[in-house]
Every structure is written in structure tokens, then in C-alpha cells.
Amino acid sequence: MHLQINGEPHTAEVNSTILDLLASLAIDPSRIAIEYNGLILRKESWSKTVLEDGDKLEIVHFVGGGC
Numbered sequence: 001m002h003l004q005i006n007g008e009p010h011t012a013e014v015n016s017t018i019l020d021l022l023a024s025l026a027i028d029p030s031r032i033a034i035e036y037n038g039l040i041l042r043k044e045s046w047s048k049t050v051l052e053d054g055d056k057l058e059i060v061h062f063v064g065g066g067c
Helices: 018-024
Strands: 002-005 008-011 032-036 039-041 056-061
Touching: 018 032, 018 056
Parallel strands: 002 056
Antiparallel strands: 002 008, 032 039, 032 056
């Protein structure tokens, strides 16, 4: 199935959830936010949200730092 992630084309297995996708991309889910087809998703829904062909996701990584 074809997805768009942060403006780039990607593929995913049929019936994958958002958590499945994050695992396949080796992304730690503890420090990110996800916009799914224009909506910000709560982390509680990531394991229940099944991806569909043509979905668009924006994955934002939180970075700490400072002096």
C-alpha cells in the first residue's frame, strides 16, 4: 500500500497500524507526534488506527537540548 510520510512516498503492509509503521521505520514512538490525514492523533489511537492506501502522515520528532 502507498503512503505519503512527511511529503515523501512510502509503502506499508496491508492492515498495518500506525504502531506497525513506526516499528518498520525504526522510529521510537515516545518522542514524536503524528498528523494523520490532517488530524493530530492521540498516542492511545496509534495501535487501533489501520492505515489505508493513500494516507498522508506527518511525523514530528521532539528534540531536547539547551544550555
